[in-house]
Structures are given as C-alpha cells and as structure tokens.
Amino acid sequence: MIPTFDDYFAALPEILLLGMTSFILILDLFLKDHQRNITYLLTQFTLLLCAVVTVFTVQGRPVFAFNGLVVDDLMSDVLKVMIYLAVTIALVYVRAYNAARGLFTGEFFALALFATLGMLVMVSADHFLTLYIGLELLSLSLYAMVALQRDSARATEAAMKYFVLGALASGMLLYGMSMFYGATGSLELESVSAGLAGGLGSSKVLIFGLVFIVAGIAFKLGVVPFHMWVPDVYQGAPTSVTLFIASAPKIAAFAFTLRLLVNGLEPLVADWHGMLVVLAVLSMVLGNVVAIAQTNLKRMLAYSTISHMGFVLLGVLSGSLNGYASAMFYVLVYVLTALAGFGVVLLLSREGFESEELDDLKGLNRRDPWFAFIMLLVMFSMAGVPPLAGFFAKLSVLQAALQQGLVWLVVLAVMMSLVGAFYYLRVVKLMYFDDPQHQEPIQPLGDMKVMLSANGIGLLLLGLAPQPLLTLCMVAISHSM
Numbered sequence: 001m002i003p004t005f006d007d008y009f010a011a012l013p014e015i016l017l018l019g020m021t022s023f024i025l026i027l028d029l030f031l032k033d034h035q036r037n038i039t040y041l042l043t044q045f046t047l048l049l050c051a052v053v054t055v056f057t058v059q060g061r062p063v064f065a066f067n068g069l070v071v072d073d074l075m076s077d078v079l080k081v082m083i084y085l086a087v088t089i090a091l092v093y094v095r096a097y098n099a100a101r102g103l104f105t106g107e108f109f110a111l112a113l114f115a116t117l118g119m120l121v122m123v124s125a126d127h128f129l130t131l132y133i134g135l136e137l138l139s140l141s142l143y144a145m146v147a148l149q150r151d152s153a154r155a156t157e158a159a160m161k162y163f164v165l166g167a168l169a170s171g172m173l174l175y176g177m178s179m180f181y182g183a184t185g186s187l188e189l190e191s192v193s194a195g196l197a198g199g200l201g202s203s204k205v206l207i208f209g210l211v212f213i214v215a216g217i218a219f220k221l222g223v224v225p226f227h228m229w230v231p232d233v234y235q236g237a238p239t240s241v242t243l244f245i246a247s248a249p250k251i252a253a254f255a256f257t258l259r260l261l262v263n264g265l266e267p268l269v270a271d272w273h274g275m276l277v278v279l280a281v282l283s284m285v286l287g288n289v290v291a292i293a294q295t296n297l298k299r300m301l302a303y304s305t306i307s308h309m310g311f312v313l314l315g316v317l318s319g320s321l322n323g324y325a326s327a328m329f330y331v332l333v334y335v336l337t338a339l340a341g342f343g344v345v346l347l348l349s350r351e352g353f354e355s356e357e358l359d360d361l362k363g364l365n366r367r368d369p370w371f372a373f374i375m376l377l378v379m380f381s382m383a384g385v386p387p388l389a390g391f392f393a394k395l396s397v398l399q400a401a402l403q404q405g406l407v408w409l410v411v412l413a414v415m416m417s418l419v420g421a422f423y424y425l426r427v428v429k430l431m432y433f434d435d436p437q438h439q440e441p442i443q444p445l446g447d448m449k450v451m452l453s454a455n456g457i458g459l460l461l462l463g464l465a466p467q468p469l470l471t472l473c474m475v476a477i478s479h480s481m
Helices: 005-010 012-028 033-056 074-100 104-124 128-146 151-186 189-197 202-222 230-237 239-245 246-264 266-292 296-318 321-348 371-385 389-403 409-434 446-464 468-476
Strands: 064-065 070-072
Touching: 005 012, 012 104, 033 074, 033 104, 033 296, 033 409, 064 389, 070 074, 070 104, 074 104, 074 239, 074 246, 074 321, 074 389, 074 446, 074 468, 104 128, 104 246, 128 151, 128 202, 128 239, 128 246, 151 202, 151 230, 189 266, 189 409, 202 246, 202 266, 202 296, 202 446, 230 296, 239 246, 239 296, 246 266, 246 321, 266 409, 266 468, 296 321, 296 389, 296 409, 321 371, 321 389, 321 446, 321 468, 371 389, 371 409, 371 446, 389 409, 389 446
Parallel strands: none
Antiparallel strands: 064 070
16 A cells, blocks of 8 residues: 555654654765764754654554554653653763764764664564564664774674674564464564464464564563673673663663564463563572672673563563553663663763773762762662662562562562662762772763753652653553553
C-alpha cells in the first residue's frame, strides 16, 4: 500500500530527526574546528525540535502506520521525550571533556543523532523487522562511538569486543525471530501474538526460538550471563561515550523488551517468565557482589548497571500493567541517576587526566562541597535510600513482584540492595572522610554546572514527589499494552 499522510504524521519525529541529522552531517564538512560549536548547537536544536513535534503529535489512541511496521502510542511518545532529554543532558556534560581530547567533532554528533534515531525506531516498532533495524542502527552507531578515539588501544579493544559480541547477539535474535516467522507466518507483533494464542507452530520450535530471542534481549540489557561486554566497554570507551551508552539506550532496550515479550510473545508468558526470573536473580546477585571488588569507578558503575537491569526485569516478569509501569519508572529514574553519576566523573576529568579510579574521589567535599553533595545524592539514589528517587523506583518494582506472589524473589532483591549499599556508601566515605589526592580546582562550564546541579536536585525532588511520573508511566502503559 502507498503510505498516506497519517503514516507520515505518525513517524514525523523520526523523519524530522533523519532529515536534520543528514543536514548537520553535510554542513559539518564545511566547518572549521573552531566553528564546531555550530554543530553542537544545531544538534541540541534538533533534539528540542523533535521533542516539541513529539509532544504536539500525541494521539489518545495507538495509531498503526506503514502497514503495521510502526505504532504511535502514548508509551512511545513518553519514552521518546525522555530519550531526547537524556541525549540533550549527555551532550551538555561531554562538551568540555570531548573538546580536551579531540572528540568534539561532527562525527560524534552525527553518530549520537543516528543512535537516537535507532532508539526512536525501537520505541515505535510494531514489527520484527522494524525492531531489528532500529536495534542495528543504534548498535552500529555505538560501536563507532566507542572506537572514535582512534589513538587509544583500550578504546579500540573495547569497540572490537562490543562489535563481536553484539554481532553474535544480533544473530541469535534474528534466528529466534525467523523461527517465529516460520511458525506463525507473520512478522507483525500483533499477528504473531494472535497466531501463538491460536495454537500455531510446534511447541519445541517456539521454545527454541524464544530462548534465542530472550538471549538477544538479555545482551542488549546487559544482564547476566550476557553481561561480559558491559564492564569492558564501560572502562575501555572514552568516559563521554560511556555516559551515552549508560543512559538513553537503556530506555530503548526497555521498550524493545516490552514490545517483543508483551506485544508479540505474551501467549508464551509462562515460558519467558521463568527465563526472566533466572536472568534477574543472576544479575542482582553477580552485579552487586562483583561491584564490591572493583577499584575502577567505571567498572563499579558497570556492575551496578547490571544489578539495576535485574531490578527492571523484576518489574517486567510480574506480567501485570502495574509491573510494566513500575519497570518503566525504574528505567527512567536509573537513566537520570546514571547521567548525574557519570557527569561528576566527567567533571573530575581534565586534559591529560582521566578520573576513573575510586581514589580520585577522595576528599571531593574539600575540593568542591556542592558537587560532592550531588554525587552523594546519586549514590544514595542508586542504593535506594529514601527519600531519593531510586528508593521509590525499587519500592514500586518490589510491590509489583509481591502482588504476583514472588515473595522469595522480593526478599532476595532486598538482600542484594543491602549488599549494593556497601559500595555506594564507600564512595560517600571516600568523598567526605578521606584526604584529597588531587588539589586542582574543579572548573566546569556554566551550562554543565547548571545542568548537573539540576540533575542531582531533580533526583531529590522526584523522590519527594514520585507520583506524577509514576502516574504518567501507568497511563502510558495502560493506553499502549
């Protein structure tokens, strides 16, 4: 069928982002190095413009476009706006760091925008092919961003590991999708779900395909035992790229998980529920325990991410609208927390020096009490200390799991949260009770100082008043699932 106006209207944010990214990529060819701020400002303007278009094209009901390839619903709109916000904040944080390391280039901004486009496609996909195309666009952009620091052997090694393991995971995902296509004769998620509910396909083939799909999802989320790339990539990539990987792509991975498992494979919930339980338990246990042994701050935050993704799965495996909304709330809170945490790490880095070790945080309160306080808020939020946003995020997913009778899983999650509190509080101890190892003044750019301060205080305000965002997540899920 020929696409109609309604089709283009539903995909307007993606079309606009692709057009602006292509324009910025071509314009940057004619700019000199000292004019690179033009590319930066155009990139930020593009994200703002896409956010405005997304908000003004919100429709009260799901709209299926391009013959079922794309769906424009409330969940996709909310997640898109959060993706724009996360990428905008990330680009503000990385500006000074990239400029000092020769990474403040048109390629970085173009790759960031193409990665954002991949995230939008994943969020709006309603078809196996669209999901896969969005995932690959995001993945290929991230591989290139990790390898962007060409004179760094560590970054090149991290990019190679990420690429090889990512290609393997993508192949597994594609193989699983092909099995469901063979069993149901369709690639559209709703049709696949209807076919499975109607008893199409051999149970052995479906379970085999489901294993491959869950493995692919687990890799993209970075959960155990498909977590091998996370600590190596977080440590090996430039910190500005680590910040990007740790934030907005997690929102897209959550949407990807929900679209595949809930929209497409819900009739097999009894099967994928058990798989997610195993992944969640392993992630919470290994992520928190191994993080204790880390002396590198980026590796510690990598294992912390693995444990947090286990909590996200806790919400998804509950199999209820409340659970999905709680998982969505958790992901959004985690992304804001990760942005602030890596923002402080970037702040402490300077030309010729990478702030990567835990010892680099020693005595931060004496060097800059305000940003030590921001980092304290981040650590308390990740640990789930009230009244920070992270506390209510954990509470919401635990309540959702408890309502489904998963008492033992809730008890285990609480115990692992206590284990995790140790290494988060260790960071606070280093900042407030140890002598500083560095005496250099911390001099952030004005926009970064304001944004990082707002980011940290936002975690506190969101903890004091979590209900508006929780309600928004519940409304978005209930109108979209």
